[in-house]
Amino acid sequence: MTDEEINWPETLRAQDSGQQAAAVDALRGVLLNGLRIALNNRPEVSEAQLEDFAQDALLRVLDRLDQFQGRSRFTTWAQAIALNTAFAELRRKRWRDVSLDALLTAGDQMAEPAILPDDVLGGDEDRTRLVNALRRAIAEELTPKQRAAILGELQEMPFNQITALLGTSRNAGYKLLHDARRALKNRLLEAGITGTDIQSAFTL
Amino acid sequence: MKPQNPSLTAPQVKGLVQMIGLTRDREFNCSECLEHVSEYAEHQMTGQELDAAIACIEQHLKLCPECREEYEALLKILRAGA
Numbered sequence: 001m002t003d004e005e006i007n008w009p010e011t012l013r014a015q016d017s018g019q020q021a022a023a024v025d026a027l028r029g030v031l032l033n034g035l036r037i038a039l040n041n042r043p044e045v046s047e048a049q050l051e052d053f054a055q056d057a058l059l060r061v062l063d064r065l066d067q068f069q070g071r072s073r074f075t076t077w078a079q080a081i082a083l084n085t086a087f088a089e090l091r092r093k094r095w096r097d098v099s100l101d102a103l104l105t106a107g108d109q110m111a112e113p114a115i116l117p118d119d120v121l122g123g124d125e126d127r128t129r130l131v132n133a134l135r136r137a138i139a140e141e142l143t144p145k146q147r148a149a150i151l152g153e154l155q156e157m158p159f160n161q162i163t164a165l166l167g168t169s170r171n172a173g174y175k176l177l178h179d180a181r182r183a184l185k186n187r188l189l190e191a192g193i194t195g196t197d198i199q200s201a202f203t204l
Numbered sequence: 205m206k207p208q209n210p211s212l213t214a215p216q217v218k219g220l221v222q223m224i225g226l227t228r229d230r231e232f233n234c235s236e237c238l239e240h241v242s243e244y245a246e247h248q249m250t251g252q253e254l255d256a257a258i259a260c261i262e263q264h265l266k267l268c269p270e271c272r273e274e275y276e277a278l279l280k281i282l283r284a285g286a
Contacts, residue, residue, distance in 0.1 A: 072242035
């Protein structure tokens with residue numbers, strides 16, 4: 001039977017415990033196979049870790065069966081959850097030693113000239129104006145948590161880790177960042193820095 | 205890089221400016237992205253037209269490196285036929 005022919009949600013909820021157990025096993029195998037493919041360029045990830053990721057993902061998928069709306073194949077939907085599970089764990093391990101105090105302190109330093117030198121984008125007058133306006137906006141428009149979150153993002157700190165440190169949910173953390181970006185954008189626009197000015201700063 | 209002693213590099217400032225430039229009033233958050241990414245990935249694989257309701261997933265993927273990393277991994281699985 002092909003993936004398209006299996007009604008996964010129905011089979012995974014089957015009253016027949018044997019049928020349900022077989023479906024759960026099959027889904028675990030699908031998730032494990034997908035994770036092997038997705039992470040085959042990461043030699044540091046062991047087979048045992050892949051199996052742990054697959055098991056954790058399986059539990060999340062089973063817990064969210066009611067949220068599957070059939071807009072994609074079931075296995076694609078489940079694989080997306082498995083990848084989210086696996087990558088979150090891999091990122092968490094890399095950054096687990098960073099403290100909230102360190103992140104907040106570093107965030108507060110973002111508005112200082114040493115962190116954002118005038119000529120960081122090059123000595124061009126327009127770029128210097130942009131960086132100056134950005135520094136003022138960061139200092140005056142953002143809260144300490146917003147500064148910390150933005151700095152964490154720029155330093156490729158996992159978003160889950162940032163939100164864990166800040167004590168917010170992932171969605172609340174995204175809103176925190178979104179509000180910060182909007183505040184910075186509005187402040188730049190008020191300073192007469194247009195979208196075109198912003199675009200031109202990209203060509204470093 | 206650890207955040208204890210930050211000194212933003214030119215690419216990081218560029219990244220910040222880019223994030224600001226891409227900011228919209230209404231955006232998908234990460235949960236909304238995860239909710240729709242399987243559908244989006246299958247559309248990308250088949251070249252089908254995208255439902256306007258999930259078109260803003262593209263903007264989220266530009267802004268969120270983690271969701272983008274997971275999306276690219278999902279494409280890798282789909283391309284392998286798994």
